[in-house]
Amino acid sequence: NAGVTQTPKFQVLKTGQSMTLQCAQDMNHNSMYWYRQDPGMGLRLIYYSASEGTTDKGEVPNGYNVSRLNKREFSLRLESAAPSQTSVYFCASINSGNSYEQYFGPGTRLTVT
Amino acid sequence: DAKTTQPPSMDCAEGRAANLPCNHSTISGNEYVYWYRQIHSQGPQYIIHGLKNNETNEMASLIITEDRKSSTLILPHATLRDTAVYYCIVRLYTGANSKLTFGKGITLSVRP
Numbered sequence: 316n317a318g319v320t321q322t323p324k325f326q327v328l329k330t331g332q333s334m335t336l337q338c339a340q341d342m343n344h345n346s347m348y349w350y351r352q353d354p355g356m357g358l359r360l361i362y363y364s365a366s367e368g369t370t371d372k373g374e375v376p377n378g379y380n381v382s383r384l385n386k387r388e389f390s391l392r393l394e395s396a397a398p399s400q401t402s403v404y405f406c407a408s409i410n411s412g413n414s415y416e417q418y419f420g421p422g423t424r425l426t427v428t
Numbered sequence: 429d430a431k432t433t434q435p436p437s438m439d440c441a442e443g444r445a446a447n448l449p450c451n452h453s454t455i456s457g458n459e460y461v462y463w464y465r466q467i468h469s470q471g472p473q474y475i476i477h478g479l480k481n482n483e484t485n486e487m488a489s490l491i492i493t494e495d496r497k498s499s500t501l502i503l504p505h506a507t508l509r510d511t512a513v514y515y516c517i518v519r520l521y522t523g524a525n526s527k528l529t530f531g532k533g534i535t536l537s538v539r540p
Binding site: 319348350355356357358359360363373374403405407416417418419420421422 | 464469470471472473474515527528529530531532533
């Protein structure tokens with residue numbers, strides 16, 4: 316199993332550009348999450364999807380949209396990137412029926428200039 | 429979810445036990461204590477969790493006080509690879525919307 320995979324690993328955007336961060340998991344997990352981590356800080360939840368077809372806002376959803384494409388994939392879109400969105404983005408998944416261990420991807424390092 | 433308090437940093441010598449404290453004085457009866465760690469900006473990694481009994485696995489031990497207001501993560505024989513940020517989190521056991529709330533964690537430095 317690859318676990319949780321994220322693409323791309325690195326990205327540089329100009330202010331106002333858009334992009335989509337991709338996340339996929341092969342563990343048949345029900346729930347998926349997007350977090351951001353700013354330098355020296357803990358992770359903050361952006362959006363989550365409890366199950367296929369549902370999404371909910373987390374702590375810092377402004378400026379982002381998400382799509383739960385199917386059970387495996389959960390994408391995060393920045394419609395108009397801003398320098399304040401420079402961060403490391405982590406995707407995670409969990410089997411909500413036995414949800415004690417959340418699995419994280421390797422992260423996407425995004426810089427907005 | 430209850431809030432946790434951790435010191436910002438600590439260090440220990442390689443081969444010695446590392447005892448990482450966490451305060452969670454507002455924890456409710458159905459909330460669990462979880463520990464995750466993050467090595468050098470990788471994605472966080474689950475370590476252990478517990479409700480009120482002490483727990484041990486191949487990575488660590490978790491000691492929870494009787495009143496559940498604090499806990500200690502113990503790495504019995506710390507190695508250089510254990511240098512990381514350790515997060516103490518309390519949350520409900522189950523349910524997709526019982527989200528993990530990460531604070532700043534405690535930075536553990538293991539010295540040779």
